[in-house]
Amino acid sequence: MRNKAVFALIVAVIPACAGAALSNLPSLRLPLAATVSYAACAFFLAGICLRVLRWASIPVPFCIPTTCGQQKSLVWIRPDSLDNPSSGLGAAMRMGGETLFFRSLFRNTRCQVANTRAIFTESRWLWMGAIAFHWALLVIVLRHLRLFVQQVPASVLLLEKIDTLFQVGIPGVCISDLVLLAGLSFLLGRRFADPVLRYISLFSDYLALWLLAGVAATGLLMRHWSRVDVAGVKQFSLGLATFSPVLPHNLGSLFFAHLLLVCALVAYIPSSKLMHMAGVWLSPTRNLANNSRAVRHVNPWNQPVVTHTYAEWEAEYRDKLKEAGIPLEETDVEATYSN
Amino acid sequence: MRERVLIGTGLALFLALFTYPVWWAAASGTRAAAPQLQLPQHASACVAPASFMRASHMQLLSSWRNDAVRRGVHKFRSPDGRVYDVSLSGTCLGQCHSKAEFCDRCHAYSGVSTPSCWQCHNDPQLAARSIQ
Numbered sequence: 164m165r166n167k168a169v170f171a172l173i174v175a176v177i178p179a180c181a182g183a184a185l186s187n188l189p190s191l192r193l194p195l196a197a198t199v200s201y202a203a204c205a206f207f208l209a210g211i212c213l214r215v216l217r218w219a220s221i222p223v224p225f226c227i228p229t230t231c232g233q234q235k236s237l238v239w240i241r242p243d244s245l246d247n248p249s250s251g252l253g254a255a256m257r258m259g260g261e262t263l264f265f266r267s268l269f270r271n272t273r274c275q276v277a278n279t280r281a282i283f284t285e286s287r288w289l290w291m292g293a294i295a296f297h298w299a300l301l302v303i304v305l306r307h308l309r310l311f312v313q314q315v316p317a318s319v320l321l322l323e324k325i326d327t328l329f330q331v332g333i334p335g336v337c338i339s340d341l342v343l344l345a346g347l348s349f350l351l352g353r354r355f356a357d358p359v360l361r362y363i364s365l366f367s368d369y370l371a372l373w374l375l376a377g378v379a380a381t382g383l384l385m386r387h388w389s390r391v392d393v394a395g396v397k398q399f400s401l402g403l404a405t406f407s408p409v410l411p412h413n414l415g416s417l418f419f420a421h422l423l424l425v426c427a428l429v430a431y432i433p434s435s436k437l438m439h440m441a442g443v444w445l446s447p448t449r450n451l452a453n454n455s456r457a458v459r460h461v462n463p464w465n466q467p468v469v470t471h472t473y474a475e476w477e478a479e480y481r482d483k484l485k486e487a488g489i490p491l492e493e494t495d496v497e498a499t500y501s502n
Numbered sequence: 503m504r505e506r507v508l509i510g511t512g513l514a515l516f517l518a519l520f521t522y523p524v525w526w527a528a529a530s531g532t533r534a535a536a537p538q539l540q541l542p543q544h545a546s547a548c549v550a551p552a553s554f555m556r557a558s559h560m561q562l563l564s565s566w567r568n569d570a571v572r573r574g575v576h577k578f579r580s581p582d583g584r585v586y587d588v589s590l591s592g593t594c595l596g597q598c599h600s601k602a603e604f605c606d607r608c609h610a611y612s613g614v615s616t617p618s619c620w621q622c623h624n625d626p627q628l629a630a631r632s633i634q
Contacts, residue, residue, distance in 0.1 A: 208520065212513060219509040309613030311523035313532040323615050330618060333560040390557040393612040394537055402534035404523040409534050413553050444512060 168355070171369030175377050175424075182423035186416035196399075196422060197408035203426035210433020211441055218445045224463050226455040228254070229448040231270070236456060247453050254452040261449055265294055292353070296346030300375075302326060302339040303382075310393075310400045332387065340383060347376055371437055374428040381421035389417050537611035540603035549580045549593070563590060 185195055232243025248254040260266040273286035306323050309315045327335030351372045354364045385391045395411035396418065402409040432438060444450060477484065477492055484491060518525075526532070548555050550562060569575040570588045578586045587593050595601055601620075609616060 208517065211516070215509065215513050219506060223505075308523070312526055313530065313611075315610075315613030320613060320615060323613070327615065333564045334614070390561070392553075392556040393614055394556070394608050397612050398534055398536050400523075401527065401532060404527045405532060405534050406524075407534055411536070413556060441516075445509070 167364065167366045168369045168373075171366050172373050174370055175373035175427075178374075178423040178427040179377055179381065179420040182419035182421070183416040185423065186414070186419040189412075192419075193408060193410040196410060196419065197403065199423060199426050200403055203430040206430045207432055211438070214433055214438055215441050215445065218442070222463070223447045223451070224460065225447075226451060226453065226458075226460045227447055228451040228453045230453050231267075234453055234456065249454055249457065250452050254450055258444065258450055262443060265290055265297075267449075268293060288349070289353070292346050292349035295342045296350060299339040299343035299346060303337075303343060306337070306339070310397045311404055313401060334386060336387070340379070340386075343379055344383075347372065347379060351376065367435055371428075371431070371435060374424060374431065377424045378421065378428060381417055381424060385417050385421060389415060391415065391418050537608045539607055540600060542598035545598050547580075547582065547584075548598075549578060549584075549586050551581065566590070 185192055188195070228248075230247040232246030233240060234247050235242035235244070235249035242249060244253050245257055245260065248257050257266075268290045269287065271286045271289055272283045275282050275284065302322065305319060306326065308319045309323065312319075323337075326337040326339050328338065329336065351369075354360050354368065354372075392411065392413050395414055399408070399410050399414065432440070474493065481491070555562070566578065566588045569578070576588050578588045580586060589596070599605065606616075608614075
């Protein structure tokens with residue numbers, strides 16, 4: 164099973180090698196780097212829009228939220244308004260908790276068989292690794308805004324300041340980088356360590372993680388080992404943002420490896436499981452309010468069914484039934500009064 | 503229908519956020535120009551090659567700090583054999599560069615948070631004395 168991981172690693176190394184090769188082509192560096200960057204961004208944006216619009220066009224007529232608490236019913240039963248939201252606002256709040264804190268993953272359990280009995284135990288490690296990785300990634304992406312925006316926003320500078328709070332080394336080691344590395348190592352390591360997980364892990368599971376690891380590794384090496392002319396990098400990224408690409412000459416192979424790995428990752432997002440960044444918002448089991456009792460949900464695809472109820476049948480054959488002495492469901496009004 | 507509006511709004515918000523550098527650059531008239539630095543007029547070479555200094559000056563200054571403060575070494579021999587005083591205030595700022603027109607410009611341009619150097623080397627007199 165491990166060859167899937169190796170194969171994914173080989174695929175993930177390709178953009179890094181391509182970047183390193185690109186840095187040795189002085190005349191082609193700028194056009195290729197700019198083209199690849201724009202293509203990746205276009206692919207990313209178009210892909211995300213397409214997939215979201217396709218999801219949006221799928222009807223969701225049924226009330227199918229997954230719930231973890233008491234539904235709103237009678238006034239004297241206290242509803243769990245967050246885990247079983249009865250209104251749109253409640254659903255939005257639950258979605259907020261899901262996106263920001265991964266609340267459903269926090270309830271993760273692990274099933275073990277002990278003495279022929281299945282035992283479910285709480286398992287928070289995945290939640291820990293996931294939340295560490297995702298928050299660190301957000302902070303790192305936001306920190307990179309300093310390279311793309313002229314007059315760097317004060318909030319971005321403040322974020323960097325907080326991130327390098329410990330002032331270890333020059334340039335300072337970022338807390339988010341360490342947390343990201345720890346999270347990534349855990350997420351990758353658990354796929355290697357757990358035989359069950361190793362069995363169900365796919366090539367795409369490994370590829371996403373290897374690409375992220377490659378981006379992190381090249382970025383960290385650039386910051387703490389080989390160094391890069393940050394002003395030159397900023398000139399390049401500003402050139403991309405203003406659609407007039409320029410490329411200072413002193414950017415090394417590590418920078419191009421980082422750039423192409425990011426491009427590969429960004430272009431890979433729309434066609435991979437990384438689309439959960441948009442998909443989580445469009446999950447009907449998460450974004451609906453549980454109003455299955457308060458509101459009638461009619462299946463719009465119901466075929467019109469021709470029915471013939473017993474009452475109708477009895478009315479139709481009333482005289483014949485009476486003649487044969489068969490007891491009737493609906494008593495004869497006149498007979499009742501005449502008796 | 504309500505969902506369509508909600509999803510459309512969310513998607514528009516995402517597009518706006520992702521393209522923030524693009525529309526911000528267009529709105530503020532940003533050009534992809536290198537930072538305008540005031541270079542020293544009378545000195546032709548830095549203590550190390552300019553390409554090295556652009557990427558790694560903080561390493562050099564950090565090793566200078568260690569040399570001067572911890573090892574008591576106060577002279578630096580450059581790769582081309584010249585000898586300089588190990589002093590940010592005296593050599594870099596005193597002889598060649600203005601903090602405001604050189605250091606700060608590039609740091610502000612790249613959004614690199616000001617290092618701890620200035621906690622010691624930032625007295626107003628020095629700022630006034632540094633080469634204009």
